[in-house]
Structure formats: C-alpha cells, structure tokens
Amino acid sequence: MGYGGQDCLADPADFNHTLRELRDQAKLQYVDRYGHDDFLYDIRAKEDVYDDLIGVFKSIMGRQSATA
16 A cells, blocks of 8 residues: 655545554555655656565465465
C-alpha cells in the first residue's frame, strides 16, 4: 500500500485505519514527493514504486509454486 507526502486526497486517519485492518498483509511504501496521481503518472513511478511491487508479486508467486 502506497501513499505520498503530497497526497491531498488521502485522509491520514482513513489510511491508518486501513493499515491497522490489514496488519502484516500489507507492504507499506511512502514516497514523500508523491501526490495521489503520481503513483500512476510520475515519470519515475516505475523506479520509485513498481519495480519493488513487481518484486513482491514475484516473491509471492515463487512461494505459491514451491508449495503447490
């Protein structure tokens, strides 16, 4: 789950509530210079966000195929 320091649309109380509900099911990523849309449209979103996210997915897929 990602959030940015410049995100005027995300309510910190809602974000913290969601984070508590998800507990260890969520990986948290904070990017100080990102606003709400920057996670999709920033020129560096691939490096700042998606390379790590794809790594998480690959790790999960590797664990699932090892137990299958």
